Amino acid sequence: MQKEVVDSMALKRALTRITYEIIEQNKGIRDVVLVGIKTRGVYIAERIAERLQQLEDAQIPVGELDITAFRDDQPLNAALAPTDYQLEFGVADKRVILIDDVLFTGRTIRAALDALMGGGRPQSISLAVLVDRGHRELPIRADFIGKNIPTARQERIKVSMAEIDGHDGIEIINDN
């Protein structure tokens, strides 16, 4: 069973609000860099960067992180061992905004923090997510949240983005 809980308009608004909140909390966009977690986190980061550019007329660096190799809940696999630092820019003294689509257990974010470590000591790292669905297993919380969606553990959240899914929206899927 699927239920759309956020439509394209609301998704657009959530991104707009997160963008404004990034400006609010960082007192502007100086030193801000965006780091999207693959796959949809990257698209979200790019859309936020576009919005920041519209408002502030400045290019914000957007990096991509593939954290499959860093996850502690995956069996260790030699082929997927943590590789070198992935970003094209360093994060020393930057205000890093880490961006993902859904915040669930927190393990992805922990892995992403590990992946950032090779890039120097950032001024700060904050977290922006489109959806916070609860059920945290680690002491992690988001600074910017598009939508809080209370879920049951067995439910899934499906974020669709036009770039890859053809349309924008968020659905709750219950496989039972």
Next chain:
Amino acid sequence: MADRYLILEDGSAYLGEGFGSPAVSTGEIVFNTSMTGYQEIITNQIYHNQIIAFTQPTIGSYGINHDSYESILPTVKGVVVRDVASISTNRQRRWSLDQYLKQQNIPGISHIDTRHLAKKLRVSGPMKASIVDVADAHAFDQLGATVLTNQQVAAVATPKPFPNPGTGLNVVVIDFGLKHGILRELSKRACNVTVLPYTATTEEIINLDPDGVVLSTGPGKPQDLPDSVLEMIQNIQNRIPLFAIGLGHELFAMANGAQIMKLSPEHHGANHPIREVITNQIIYASQGQGYAVDPETIDRNKLITTFVDLIDGTIQGLRYRDFPAFSVQFFPDGAPGPTDALDIFDEFVESMQQARGPIW
């Protein structure tokens, strides 16, 4: 119907036919190019003390509907049209425009070359005008001598708080002559609303523990309001999510150091493209403004321009950089006009929810 005249400050007189109230009346004349929604326009308090000329030639064709009021008592000074429609009043039990204006003691005048009038006003800007029975020297003298009040907000805003109960977020609306559309949209989103007079103090507002504050639309020149209003805004905006509309937007800009300029000609209609800066999207919305924020005076370290009118270049939206306080010049509730901007109310609700934090 009786011959009447519309006379203007520039000495011109237009012969027409009276309808509505036979009263003689004086106000500032503006033209509105909206294609629909005469009832909403006439009852919008932003037109307090003004005479509205409609460019849409037939006005009144569907009468007066119980769900299209934007205020309880209209306070316009006159309605100028090319043609006023007769309608069937017994079948659908509604008033005709003529009957309604009679009840409200508002004169109307039809058979006016409203296109010529609009072309004149687009050059001259608003002028004083009267609807009179005789266009003689005396009438022009009277018109010239009339001094229009600058206490419009005091005349139309509620003197006492009143509730508009709901089961959701707690919202305080500061009334400068509010448009019912604002309450309608907050009601649709289940907000529990308390409307306070524009003289409300910061303390009075804070005591209600609101999730958000709305500064309403209203008539007149923002500089005519007491400085205490600006102080209140300065005290509130960094503590509670704030959403300001129309006159409220102008006051929000002033509270943050911007200056307000007279817009000539005034702009009243619903067909200008408005660009949302952050998404680069173009929307259409109802607009009614005689003033605009002077873009040169915006402190860019404080305020971000969020919406711009692509036709006249006016600022249509602002946002404080450091906290969720934002404003729009246009009327996002429509009524009348496009519904493209309705979701700004959702944005406000989501800002309030965000400020409260997650519910678990």
Next chain:
Amino acid sequence: MSNVALQKVLIIGAGHNDIGREGQHDAAITQIGSAIRKLGIAVIFVDNNPFSVAAENNFADKVYLEPLTVSSLSKIIAAEQPDGLIPSLGGIQRINLIQGLIRNNVLKNNHVQLLQWDTDMIDLIVNPALMSNRLKALGQPVIASQVVASQAEADQVVSRVGFPVIVKSVAPRIEASRQLCEDEEDLARALEMGFKVSATKQCIVEQSIVGYKEIEFIGLRDCKGTSLLITGMENFDPVGIHSADSIVFVPTQTITDQEYQQFRQATLEIMQALHIIGPCHVQFALDPTTQNYYVIKVTPYFDRAMALAARATGYPLATISANLIAGVSLAEVKLPNNYRKQTALIEPVLDHIVCRIPVWPFNVLKKVSHQLDTVMESTGAVLGVGRSTEEALLKGLRATDESKYHVIVNQPQTYSEGELIQRLIHPQAGRMLDLLEALNRGYQIDELAELTKIDAFYFYKLSHIIEIEKALREHPFDVHALGRAKYFGFTDEDAAVAWQSSPAKVSQFGLENEIHPTFKEIEPTAGEFTEQTNTYYSTYEYDNESQRLAGDRVVVIGSGANRIGTNHGNDYLVSQLLFYLKKADYQPILINANPNSVAMTPQLAVKRYVEPKQVSDVLNVLAIEKPSMIFTTYHDQQLGRQLMNLGYRVIQIDNSLPQAQLKTNDQPAVEVISDGKDVTIFGISEIIAGNNLRTDVHGSISVFPLQDKAENQAIAALMPEIKRRVLSDGKPGVYTVRLTIIDATLRLASVEPMSIAKMALISKASGSSVTRLLLHVKLGESLEQVMYDYPDIAKIRKIFVQANTFPYNQLQIFGDEITGEPGHATGTVIAHGATLRDALIALKAGNEQTDF
């Protein structure tokens, strides 16, 4: 900026004119073609309509007069290798063709991009059931309907939703096959017809919403997703009467802002969801008692409603659409500097009222049922523009040129009470008089609104018209009565009838008392900005905006409503006249009230008056413009004579049709031009019988040029006689000299003005406009000056053939009224080939179902 990949685009024309297919497509193509060329993109145009203006005069880079079939288009696409195909300019028939091109992978194999739409749009248009499901998925209310392939399935649907139901054909091969069925008998008949014209042998049966208000909205969207509303319009007649057969008002007259915004939002949401680029027409049915609505049709291709929206608002819809199609966004569109910057982005607002009134063919085809229903029967339409509903309506009725519409001279009616009620419930063409009659007989407005489902608002307006007229009758030569009557749309002629006087006397009286007409511009901002559309309408107010043009002004009287027969090619003639007058440095000014007319294209006349053609209306324009000449065409001979009597220089172009159908086989005619002193031959034509083409052909076929040596020699021998006969009339012009064979010798039979169809045929065959030549001899130039660059017909290595098309199937005409005479034609098709046989094969291709 624009889509850089686009260097060459293909436009498929609408084919021959027909009911529902007047000049609106060609008008759009002329404008869109030239706007796209301005963006540096080459335009390839294919059509088989000899009256296409777009196919002449450099509106396209290359024109193919070829059959509109998948195979013919495949060849053109293979040869031209266009980058894109514009699918929206040829009407519904071309959508089927594009579906064929897609299915045969022609677009894919040649890397042709389908512009404006997603590929699945084609299926949505062709199959209403798919569209209906798609709309439902978008959350739009649609009428309960089901596809059926048999009577039994249809019966099941009816048992569920009950009568009345509407039956529509799936993938119909003709337009407008919606049938309202009240009972079993209607249903059986509608299904039979529906299955027959369906490409898939299926019909849709749906719940009826007859009696609802019919509202039409036109939106516009660009590739970035910016969209805006062009206008809303309202049908005077309720759902149940085809919207082309209904009187339509722009803007909407009786709906509230809440209803209006609901439709605006629905229109833009549908366009967004379907990714439509360019304009889109959405029709709604509104339940007047509950505000509930249904979406009844989504039309993303150019149609009559878009033409009306463009004419009514003054918004340069075609030019802007061309930019959007080429990938330019609304914010980037650059318009000529007579428009304010960013006009493309301003939602049009009106300070005038436009009324579109249909014109029916019943004066010619007398046996057709006059009952109005869901099948379109009107052949054309006219506009009335004014500053009040009354004025727009009266001017529109006047512009139909039907004297029976004249409110003043047509009262009272003689039919019985019972018949009147029947007419009110079962509306007939020209029902306006019935409504006025009912009001005159004292029917109450609310009662009439209930009976007819027409909003009471309109009955108040009609009562007001009756009131004004009564006051006029009762007060002869009263300034106030005349002033008021004119203010609401009456004319000198009306007052003359009411006062039993003459229009001249009334006019004199009006002028003496300072009752002056004023002209106002039709522009899209209601006076908020300066927008120069150079298109005006008259009213009686304070301010006049139309100033006399500088230069040598020539007024051309337009063709008015499209009708069958006499004037179906007239609009082409008028357009060509305007084009060549402008080329010859005249300032052509058009008077025309036809919304679908190509002549209304802004590139043609320098100024347009959307006005009826009654003498006083025309005189009002002439008083402003003081032209050196006036051109009239066949339909306006009488008007021309009246103007001549008033001292104007009038050039009448007589292109009347021969009364009888010429079926004689193999009898040639000589096509000539004369300057009044000398005669030159264009070439030889021939009329051959329709059965040379197909068995069920009603009309005949024109062939040009005939290259038979022996015949040419025989004709050369007749030349002195031909010359004598043509010159005996003395008038410069183009003529058809018919020959006949008596006792095995060729003899001269008759001389008649050349028909417009023949002018078009010769123009297309020679590649040189006959209208241009005609214009110049009419202007008094000699043949030497005019014909100097005329191509040598003997060198044309092709044969062109042309056949008229008829509305018999559409109007369900049977029996002896089917004569195939030119007077019944609604359109004409042209084709060519190396031999007559090849040409006839080309004519037949794609026209298997055409009513020739």
